[in-house]
Amino acid sequence: PIIFVATEVHPWCKTGGLGDVVGGLPPALAAMGHRVMTIAPRYDQYKDTWDTNVLVEVIVGDRTETVRFFHCYKRGVDRVFVDHPMFLEKVWGKTGSKLYGPTTGTDFRDNQLRFCLLCLAALEAPRVLNLNNSEYFSGPYGENVVFVANDWHTAVLPCYLKSMYKQNGIYENAKVAFCIHNIAYQGRFPRADFELLNLPESFMPSFDFVDGHVKPVVGRKINWMKAGITECDVVLTVSPHYVKELTSGPEKGVELDGVLRAKPLETGIVNGMDVVDWNPATDKYISVKYNATTVAEARALNKEILQAEVGLPVDSSIPVIVFIGRLEEQKGSDILIAAIPEFLEENVQIIVLGTGKKKMEEELMLLEAKYPQNARGIAKFNVPLAHMMFAGADFIIVPSRFEPCGLIQLQGMRYGVVSVPTRSIRR
Ligand code: ADP
Secondary structure, three states, X not given: OEEEEOOOEOOOEOOOHHHHHHHHHHHHHHHOOOOEEEEEEOOXXXXXXXXXXXXXXXXXXXXXXXXXXXXXXXXXXXXXXXXXXXXXXXHOOOOHHHOOOXXXXXXXXXXXXXHHHHHHHHHHHHHHOOEOOOOOOOEOOOOOOEEEEEOHHHOOHHHHHHHHHHHHOOOOOOEEEEEEOOOXXXXXXXXXXXXXXXXXXXXXXXXXXXXXXXXXXOOEEEEHHHHHHHXXXXXXXXXXXXXXXXXXXXXXXXXXXXXXXXXXXXXXXOOOOOOOOOOOOOOOOOOOOOOOOOHHHHHHHHHHHHHHHHOOOOOOOOOEEEEEOOEOHHHOHHHHXXXXXXXXXXXXXEEEEOOEOHHHHHHHHHHHHHOXXXXXXXXXXXXXXXXXXXXXXXXXXXXXXXXXXXXXXXXXXXXXXEEEEHHHHHO
16 A cells, blocks of 8 residues: 655645646556555645544644544545644635745745644554545555655654654554655754654754755754655655756755765656646647647647637737746746747747746736737646646747756647757757
């Protein structure tokens, strides 16, 4: 049995590729015969989930908290959601960009406690949830499981597994794979915060970290991702090339390259795309569905629908270039915005869909006023529009400074959009 623990799971909650993978990979593993569960926070009142009425108590910081599990069973996967006000209270009814903080790039002050709670609940779920929807498996998952922890938010999971369970003879055979989706986000906090985690002092070396930055404090810090890498059984990354990048030096490894070199990295496995969700022949968000034989006409029609949707002149002979992604330096959205005047010397249209840094969102929103005939910027997280863009655009531009995997290129290939990476743009 495999148990994915993550802060995002599509279609319930997603801000990027992490959500896509935790949404799409488990059904593929289930189809191969594995018993698979995902555990994520219950940020909203997900209508398709039911209240299991199973409660567990976990100690988070200096408080005992009661969490409740919600569940649904879809495409062979047990989807489990951890219900606690630390998640629901903050995010209910709001957009995906608020999963981690009040604004992009700002953490909620209690994020460490929120994610400790998620990991502690996740370690209880396989033992306490009696799940019987599958025709092949029934009962609790039990102790002989593999946890897949994803990114820094779940890096404390192997630590709790050791300190609270294995030490007491529970989960003796359980293993943890720690998957790095993006090493740029590590969870660096003041060293004194180690106390919040309720871990034995012996774990301190795994968290201990010194960097050259002054935020959040000067000097020694704790680094969650470092602990995840150190304490797990195996490290995974989201593409084979990313493994090489991460160990190549402090710049690409964002100062964890040494830690990674000390721990033999297992294979990087390319992120898959959920081919049920991303299928132009059945996509519920696109007007004209298509396959390899109907692609040419259908895409021309979808382009006109897309142009009308965003208010650009409708003409399928005009090349349409799109960008979909977080508005951050990583994604090169600043490079793109700066380059737009040059693009528009040609007879092309540009549509930029993204959320992120405030300044870039503001620049996006000015595009229509500046270039009414050629450009639109939409500062929203809009999944239906993203699908329409893949179905109708000619090119998807990927000016990323680095890209651990990049799902948009995969989505582009699946829909017949030519993906244009950074190097081509620089040339
Ligand atoms: P990352 O995980 O670094 O954010 P990826 O390219 O791997 O980047 O995955 C991003 C995912 O989020 C893709 O599924 C993409 O279609 C989706 N996405 C990104 N921004 C938006 C947006 N503003 N609206 C809708 N979907 C978006």
